[in-house]
Amino acid sequence: MKSVTLILVLNEIIIWTRDSTECLQWNWVSAFQGPMFLRILDRRVRLCLAGTLLFVLSVFYFLHNNINKNNSGSANGQARPKSLxxxxxxxxxxxxxxxxxxxxxxxxxxxxxxxxxxxxxxxxxxxxxxxxxxxxxxxxxxxxxxxxxxxxxxxxxxxxxxxxxxxxxxxxxxxxxxxxxxxxxxxxxxxxxxxxxxxxxxxxxxxxxxxxxxxxxxxxxxxxxxxxxxxxxxxxxxxxxxxxxxxxxxxxxxxxxxxxxxxxxxxxxxxxxxxxxxxxxxxxxxxxxxxxxxxYMWHTGNTLSRSKAMLLPGLRAV
Structure with missing residues (x-):
C-alpha cells in the first residue's frame, strides 16, 4: 500500500513537471510576440513557479506526515500502548x-x-x-x-x-x-x-x-x-x-x-x-x-512488604 501511494505521488510530480514545463515554454515563445505578451509572460511565469512550489511542498508534507504516522509510538517494532x-x-x-x-x-x-x-x-x-x-x-x-x-x-x-x-x-x-x-x-x-x-x-x-x-x-x-x-x-x-x-x-x-x-x-x-x-x-x-x-530489605516486613523474608511475591508478575 505504501509503495502504491508513493508511485502515485511520483506520477503526479512527473505530470505536473511536464505541464509546468509546457507552460513555461509557451510563455517563453510568446515573449517574442510583443510587449503585451511580456506582461502575460511575467504573470504566467510567476503563477507557474508559484504553483510548482506549492505542489512540491504539498508532496513533501504528505510524505513527511505519512512517515511520522507509520513510526509514531513504535520502536524496534514495538507499538506504543493505545490506552492506560x-x-x-x-x-x-x-x-x-x-x-x-x-x-x-x-x-x-x-x-x-x-x-x-x-x-x-x-x-x-x-x-x-x-x-x-x-x-x-x-x-x-x-x-x-x-x-x-x-x-x-x-x-x-x-x-x-x-x-x-x-x-x-x-x-x-x-x-x-x-x-x-x-x-x-x-x-x-x-x-x-x-x-x-x-x-x-x-x-x-x-x-x-x-x-x-x-x-x-x-x-x-x-x-x-x-x-x-x-x-x-x-x-x-x-x-x-x-x-x-x-x-x-x-x-x-x-x-x-x-x-x-x-x-x-x-x-x-x-x-x-x-x-x-x-x-x-x-x-x-x-x-x-x-x-x-x-x-535485600525492600520485601521484608520491616520495609514494604508484609510477606515472610523468603517469599518472592513478584514471581510471575510480568
Missing part, C-alpha cells in the same frame, strides 16, 4: 514511576513509551536537579527512600508506583533482550493490586535462590555476598528493629526494581523510611554494600 492499563475494577490504573538516574542516563524512552504515567526522575549526581536527594549515597536506595519520605501523602492507595533504574537497556530488566520498555509493557498491574508489592525480576535464572545465609558471620569479607551478609549482621538494630536475631536466610529476586501500591507504602510509617534513609547517610560501610543491603 486497567486495575482490578476495570478502571484506568494510575501509574507513577520513580527513577534513579545519573547525568549520563537517558530517560526519554519513558516519556515516549508511557506518556500518561507520572515521572519522578532523580539525577543522583546532579545537585541542581529538580528532584533532589540529601546525598548521592546508597545507590538507588537513597532515591527510593527520599521519594517515600517526600511524597508519602501523594496519590490514592490504589496508585501503582514503579521504582526503576534509568536506562532502557540493561541486564537488570526482566526481558529476553533486557529491554525496559518491553518489560513495562507486559507488567501485570492487576497482580500488583492483589499483592501490594512485586519484584520485577522474575527471570528463572537466577530466580529466587537460597539467598543470604545469616546464621554465620563471614570470616573473610572478599565477595559482594559476604560484604552484604556482614553489612546486614552489623546493622541488625536498624534493619530488624525489635528483633533479637535476624531470619536464618533472606532471599530476593535480583536488581532492586519493583512495583508497589501507595497503600502498601503507607502500611509502614513515614518515620521508618526516614530512619532507613538516615542510616544510609550515616553508615560507614561502602556505598555499593549499603545499597545492596537495602536491595
Amino acid at each position: 492499563p486497567k486495575n482490578g475494577h476495570g478502571h484506568d490504573q494510575q501509574v507513577a514511576v520513580v527513577v534513579a538516574g545519573l547525568r549520563s542516563s537517558n530517560t526519554k524512552w519513558l516519556s515516549d513509551a508511557f506518556p500518561h504515567w507520572d515521572k519522578h526522575i532523580y539525577i543522583a549526581d546532579d545537585e541542581l536537579s529538580r528532584l533532589r536527594i540529601p546525598k548521592n549515597k546508597g545507590r538507588e536506595a537513597m532515591v527510593y527512600l527520599t521519594y517515600m519520605v517526600d511524597h508519602y501523602d501523594d496519590y490514592s492507595n490504589d496508585t501503582a508506583i514503579l521504582f526503576l533504574h534509568a536506562d532502557r537497556n540493561q541486564w537488570h530488566n526482566d526481558d529476553e533482550k533486557y529491554d525496559g520498555r518491553r518489560m513495562l509493557q507486559r507488567f501485570n498491574f492487576q497482580h500488583l493490586m492483589r499483592e501490594g508489592y512485586v519484584n520485577m525480576r522474575c527471570h528463572p535464572y537466577p530466580g529466587c535462590t537460597g539467598g543470604l545465609d545469616l546464621t554465620t558471620v563471614p570470616s573473610v569479607i572478599n565477595t559482594s555476598e559476604s560484604a552484604t551478609i556482614f553489612g546486614i549482621l552489623q546493622n541488625l538494630a536498624i534493619l530488624f528493629p525489635g528483633s533479637t536475631r535476624p531470619p536464618d536466610h533472606v532471599a530476593v529476586g535480583c536488581c532492586a526494581q519493583f512495583g508497589v501500591t501507595v497503600g502498601t507504602i503507607r502500611q509502614t510509617p513515614r518515620k521508618r523510611y526516614e530512619e532507613l534513609r538516615q542510616w544510609l547517610l550515616d553508615t560507614s560501610i561502602p556505598d555499593q554494600t549499603s545499597g545492596r543491603v537495602m536491595e
Whole structure:
C-alpha cells in the first residue's frame, strides 16, 4: 500500500513537471510576440513557479506526515500502548514511576513509551536537579527512600508506583533482550493490586535462590555476598528493629526494581523510611554494600512488604 501511494505521488510530480514545463515554454515563445505578451509572460511565469512550489511542498508534507504516522509510538517494532492499563475494577490504573538516574542516563524512552504515567526522575549526581536527594549515597536506595519520605501523602492507595533504574537497556530488566520498555509493557498491574508489592525480576535464572545465609558471620569479607551478609549482621538494630536475631536466610529476586501500591507504602510509617534513609547517610560501610543491603530489605516486613523474608511475591508478575 505504501509503495502504491508513493508511485502515485511520483506520477503526479512527473505530470505536473511536464505541464509546468509546457507552460513555461509557451510563455517563453510568446515573449517574442510583443510587449503585451511580456506582461502575460511575467504573470504566467510567476503563477507557474508559484504553483510548482506549492505542489512540491504539498508532496513533501504528505510524505513527511505519512512517515511520522507509520513510526509514531513504535520502536524496534514495538507499538506504543493505545490506552492506560486497567486495575482490578476495570478502571484506568494510575501509574507513577520513580527513577534513579545519573547525568549520563537517558530517560526519554519513558516519556515516549508511557506518556500518561507520572515521572519522578532523580539525577543522583546532579545537585541542581529538580528532584533532589540529601546525598548521592546508597545507590538507588537513597532515591527510593527520599521519594517515600517526600511524597508519602501523594496519590490514592490504589496508585501503582514503579521504582526503576534509568536506562532502557540493561541486564537488570526482566526481558529476553533486557529491554525496559518491553518489560513495562507486559507488567501485570492487576497482580500488583492483589499483592501490594512485586519484584520485577522474575527471570528463572537466577530466580529466587537460597539467598543470604545469616546464621554465620563471614570470616573473610572478599565477595559482594559476604560484604552484604556482614553489612546486614552489623546493622541488625536498624534493619530488624525489635528483633533479637535476624531470619536464618533472606532471599530476593535480583536488581532492586519493583512495583508497589501507595497503600502498601503507607502500611509502614513515614518515620521508618526516614530512619532507613538516615542510616544510609550515616553508615560507614561502602556505598555499593549499603545499597545492596537495602536491595535485600525492600520485601521484608520491616520495609514494604508484609510477606515472610523468603517469599518472592513478584514471581510471575510480568
